[in-house]
Amino acid sequence: MTRLLVAVSLLLTNIFTSRAQPLYMPRNIENAYKNGTRSADGLPAKKYWQNFGRYTITVNAAPPSRTIQGTEDITYINNSPNILNNLVIKLILNIHRPDALRYADASEAYLTEGIRIDGVTVNGQTLPWEEPRYHFTWQDIRLPQALQAHDSVKLSFSWHYDLSLQSNREGMIDASSFFLAYFYPRVAVYDDYYGWDRLDFTDQQEFYNDFNDYTLHVKVPDNFIVWATGTLQNATQVLQPAFAKRLAASMSSDSIIQIASAQDLAAKKVTTHNSTNTWTWTAQHITDIAVGISDHFVWDASSVVVDDATGRRASVQAAYNDTSKDFHSMVSFGRHALNWFSHQWPGKPYPYAKTTIFQGYADMEYPMMVNDASQAEPNFARFVAEHEIAHTWFPFYMGINEARYAFMDEGWATTFELLIGREDLGAEKAEELFRGFRVRSWINDLSAEEDLPIITPANVLRGAAYGANAYGKPSLGYLALKDMLGDELFKKCLHDYMDRWNGKHPIPWDFFNSFNTSAGKNLNWFWTNWFFSNNHIDFALQQVTAVANGYTLSIQNIGGYPAPVDVQVAYTDGSSATLHQSPGIWATNQKEATIQVETAKKIKSVQLNGGIFMDANTSNDSWTPR
Numbered sequence: 001m002t003r004l005l006v007a008v009s010l011l012l013t014n015i016f017t018s019r020a021q022p023l024y025m026p027r028n029i030e031n032a033y034k035n036g037t038r039s040a041d042g043l044p045a046k047k048y049w050q051n052f053g054r055y056t057i058t059v060n061a062a063p064p065s066r067t068i069q070g071t072e073d074i075t076y077i078n079n080s081p082n083i084l085n086n087l088v089i090k091l092i093l094n095i096h097r098p099d100a101l102r103y104a105d106a107s108e109a110y111l112t113e114g115i116r117i118d119g120v121t122v123n124g125q126t127l128p129w130e131e132p133r134y135h136f137t138w139q140d141i142r143l144p145q146a147l148q149a150h151d152s153v154k155l156s157f158s159w160h161y162d163l164s165l166q167s168n169r170e171g172m173i174d175a176s177s178f179f180l181a182y183f184y185p186r187v188a189v190y191d192d193y194y195g196w197d198r199l200d201f202t203d204q205q206e207f208y209n210d211f212n213d214y215t216l217h218v219k220v221p222d223n224f225i226v227w228a229t230g231t232l233q234n235a236t237q238v239l240q241p242a243f244a245k246r247l248a249a250s251m252s253s254d255s256i257i258q259i260a261s262a263q264d265l266a267a268k269k270v271t272t273h274n275s276t277n278t279w280t281w282t283a284q285h286i287t288d289i290a291v292g293i294s295d296h297f298v299w300d301a302s303s304v305v306v307d308d309a310t311g312r313r314a315s316v317q318a319a320y321n322d323t324s325k326d327f328h329s330m331v332s333f334g335r336h337a338l339n340w341f342s343h344q345w346p347g348k349p350y351p352y353a354k355t356t357i358f359q360g361y362a363d364m365e366y367p368m369m370v371n372d373a374s375q376a377e378p379n380f381a382r383f384v385a386e387h388e389i390a391h392t393w394f395p396f397y398m399g400i401n402e403a404r405y406a407f408m409d410e411g412w413a414t415t416f417e418l419l420i421g422r423e424d425l426g427a428e429k430a431e432e433l434f435r436g437f438r439v440r441s442w443i444n445d446l447s448a449e450e451d452l453p454i455i456t457p458a459n460v461l462r463g464a465a466y467g468a469n470a471y472g473k474p475s476l477g478y479l480a481l482k483d484m485l486g487d488e489l490f491k492k493c494l495h496d497y498m499d500r501w502n503g504k505h506p507i508p509w510d511f512f513n514s515f516n517t518s519a520g521k522n523l524n525w526f527w528t529n530w531f532f533s534n535n536h537i538d539f540a541l542q543q544v545t546a547v548a549n550g551y552t553l554s555i556q557n558i559g560g561y562p563a564p565v566d567v568q569v570a571y572t573d574g575s576s577a578t579l580h581q582s583p584g585i586w587a588t589n590q591k592e593a594t595i596q597v598e599t600a601k602k603i604k605s606v607q608l609n610g611g612i613f614m615d616a617n618t619s620n621d622s623w624t625p626r
Contacts, residue, residue, distance in 0.1 A: 021524040024455075024532055028193050029509060037192040038507070042514025043500050049079045050399075050505055051190050051210055058217040059183065061293055063176040063224070066163040068183060074155040076147075076187050084147040086140050087155075088196040091115050092182035094136040095203050096164050101136070103204040103462055109166035117185065118158040137201040138188060157185045168362045169203075169371070170290075176224075177294035177321075179360045179371050182207075189401075191505060199403050204466060205459050206402035206409075207395075209287040211503055216281040218291055223268045225260065225299060227292040227319050227356045229368045230283030238277045243270050250301035251315050256331050259299040262322040266296075283367070285503060287399055290366035292358040298322045304335040306342040307349035314338055315354035324374040326381035330357045333382040337389045337420065345419045346393050346412075347491060348498055355392070357385055365391035365413075382424065383417065383433070390416040397498060399505045406458035406466070407531075408508060411474025414438055418475070418612070431612050438472035443537060443614045451534040455508060476537075476563070476613060477530035483564040484526070484583040485519060493518040525587060526562060535560030540620040541608055542592075551603055553595040555585075562586035563613040571601040 025033070032038045036047040057072040078084055094100055094114035114136065120127045125144055132139040147153050163178055164171035170181035189197040189208050197208055218226045226238075235244045243259055250257040260270045271277055283289060297320055303313040316334040320327035334357055342349045352368050360371040365388040372388060375381035393416075395402050395409035402409050418438075421430030441464070442450050449465035454474050461469060482490040496518040497511060506514075512527045529535060538559030545552045553567060562583040570576045577599075585593040597603070608621040615621055 021522065021528065023509065023512060023524055023527055025509060029507065032193040032507075033509075035192065038510060040513055041517045042497070042510055042512070043517075044504055044510075047081075048504070049081070049192065051079050051187075052077045053187055053210060053212040055184070055186075055212055056215045056217075057184050057289075058219065059180065059291070060219045061178060061180070061224075062221055063178060063293070063295070066165075066172060067160055068163060068178075068180065069158075069160045070184055071158045072156065072184055074157075074187065075152055076155060077152045078147045078149060078190075080190060080192075081149050083149060084143070084190070086142050087147075087153075088188035088190075088198060089139050089141055090137065090182075090186045090188050090197075090201075091117075091132065091139060092137055092201050092207075093161050093170075094132065095201055096167070097136055099136065101200050101202055103202045107166055110164055112162045112164055115159055115161040115183075115185070118160060119156070121156040123154050135198065135200050138198055155187075159185060169364050170362070173294075173360050174321075177297060178292070179358060179362075180291040180293070181364075181366060181371070182288075183291070189505070193507065197401075197403075199459050201403075204462065206406065207288070208401040208403050209399065211285045211287055211399055213285065214281075214283045214289050216283075216289055216291070218279045218281075218293070219276050220279070220293055221276055221295075222273055223265075223271055224277070224293055224295045225270065225297065225319070226279040227299075227317065227358060227369070228279070228281045229286065229289035229291075229366060230281035231353050233280040233282055234278075238272055238279050240269060240272060247301060250317075251303050252313060253302055254304070254335075256300055256302045259301050259317075262296070262298055265298070286352075286367045287396055288367050290369040290371070292319055292356070292360075292369070292371075294319060296321070297359065298327075300328075300331045302331050302335055304339050306338055308343075312349065314350045314352065317354060317356040318358075319356060320359035320374070324359055326375050326378050327357075327359055329378060330372075330381070330385065333357075333385050334389065336382075336424075337386045340420050340423060341390060341393070341416060344423075345416055345491075346494055346498065348393060348397070348495065350392060351397055352392070355389060363388065365389070365396075367392075367396050379425065383421065386420050386424075387413050387417040390420075393498070397503075398501045399503070401505065401507065403459050404457045405508055406470035407454050407474035408506070408511065410470040411454075411478060414471045414475035415478045418479070434612050435614060438475060439612060439614050442468040442472050443616050451536060453534055454531045474531070476561075480530065480561075480563050480583045480613070481515075481523075481526065484562075489519060525590070526583065529560060529562050529586075529590060533560060536616055537561045537563050537610065537613055538616040539563075539565055539608055539610070540617075541606060541623050544603065544606055544623045544625075549596075550599040551597040553597060553606065555581075555593050555595065555608070557586060557591055557593070559616055560590070562590060563610060565613065566609045566611065567595060567597075568607040568609055569597060569599075570604045570606075571599070572604045573601060575601070 036045050039045040054075040059070040096112040097114040117129045246259045301317040303315050306314045318330040338350045357370045361373050362371040364371045370388040390413040394412035400408045418434045493515045497514040536559040540556040542556045543554040567579040606623040
């Protein structure tokens with residue numbers, strides 16, 4: 001019977017897929033499907049593969065010196081079916097070089113000499129290193145012997161760089177507080193649809209990394225604390241007993257425990273007293289690592305249950321300057337975020353052992369780390385932290401190519417920020433913030449850049465076009481789909497997609513196909529309209545006609561996007577009604593919809609209200625009888 005059900009399910013899926021309106025695919029994406037690495041049902045196909053690395057990294061930091069020195073050993077495994085004659089090495093910190101390609105002006109304080117490679121070996125053989133001359137944030141290296149399919153190669157690098165004095169994503173926070181990100185040479189992603197990722201990092205678009213295993217050693221002088229991605233392996237060796245005990249207690253506590261106060265740090269009694277301490281961290285199957293260092297940042301910690309089925313807890317930590325009032329609440333904000341995201345939306349347990357919110361300037365996410373600026377307004381500080389923590393699921397739970405498809409991660413984080421915001425602030429305040437922060441600038445900007453399709457590769461976008469396509473527009477598309485499918489089916493589709501692609505590299509077509517399969521619906525009309533068109537939101541109430549059992553309302557979709565809308569009807573007897581219309585009203589006719597209002601009352605006026613789905617032209621959204 002089970003085999004019969006599976007066979008029927010597969011048959012229905014095949015029939016459904018064959019009848020679905022095809023989505024545009026670039027030729028390289030078409031080839032991935034033809035080659036059998038991706039499947040029209042939205043699942044990784046039998047021939048799907050991705051490469052993998054094991055990194056052992058040691059970095060030395062000795063504030064106030066800005067120079068970071070590092071060594072690393074990499075075992076890189078080629079799971080692809082292809083022979084690799086070369087590797088591509090990402091050198092992201094070269095964005096600070098004066099001659100690097102950037103999408104924004106750089107001050108003198110931003111600029112450095114970039115990352116300097118001091119030595120390279122491949123399988124023990126020393127290779128000459130040539131500094132990149134054209135594409136500064138990546139470099140090809142020719143292998144002495146080709147890397148065969150399903151074989152591995154061992155690489156070693158030594159390097160150094162100077163921290164930028166004024167950088168958002170990483171750099172010097174103050175004279176003795178550093179944040180290290182993208183600080184190590186890494187093997188670029190080699191995938192089934194682009195091959196090597198040779199995109200330049202421009203300090204606008206974000207990142208695309210393989211899932212790797214990391215062992216990280218951070219050597220710092222006495223009295224410096226280190227926070228990093230991963231699990232600290234030697235707390236009792238680098239912390240004085242009382243402080244190691246507090247950290248251990250926080251791992252199972254709902255209370256917020258101050259691991260190290262400003263007074264403790266000033267008294268220099270927190271760390272083990274050696275000339276240098278080496279802090280060791282490990283992390284498995286994760287896309288990146290980051291590090292925070294300070295000798296005066298206060299350290300708070302707690303934990304929260306993120307998986308009710310197993311009782312698993314996640315640690316929530318914060319490291320900050322004691323003068324930052326909002327950060328005194330940051331562990332509380334983090335506990336709430338991990339609890340809510342794990343249980344509500346997206347509703348998948350937080351996948352890591354901890355998160356650390358470090359006070360910097362970036363408002364930027366990293367696996368298990370957040371680098372956030374201090375905010376004067378506590379609610380906004382929480383808002384920013386929640387957005388960055390939401391990135392845990394998109395892009396880190398799935399290895400999304402943020403550089404090319406930013407809407408696959410920023411769009412979801414923006415969606416979750418609204419959904420948790422309704423819990424935090426109430427629906428009215430959260431939606432007003434969302435409209436003001438995410439929607440208004442796009443819908444009121446008539447420029448052609450704002451109407452570029454969301455599917456447009458993010459690496460070719462700049463300014464307003466990038467902002468709209470990465471954040472507000474896709475978030476509205478996801479929320480419109482949620483409205484149309486209903487919460488239960490939408491969550492089922494979302495969870496199926498996340499389960500299928502957890503720890504892998506989905507592309508937009510995997511997402512679209514997965515939702516189609518899980519919903520059992522041909523949603524390609526919706527995807528085409530929201531993600532492949534140059535549409536926007538603009539409805540017009542064309543006509544209100546009295547009929548035998550009430551009224552017929554005609555709404556024209558001028559802008560083209562199939563968004564939800566409330567039809568607010570006021571009657572002459574003083575009563576009113578709100579008739580919610582989901583985007584499904586546009587499924588068969590995406591230009592005009594007819595709505596029946598069954599009533600014996602006489603209509604006084606009709607008003608269209610999109611709420612967060614702001615209308616580009618509100619002058620034609622109302623009707624009153626002549």
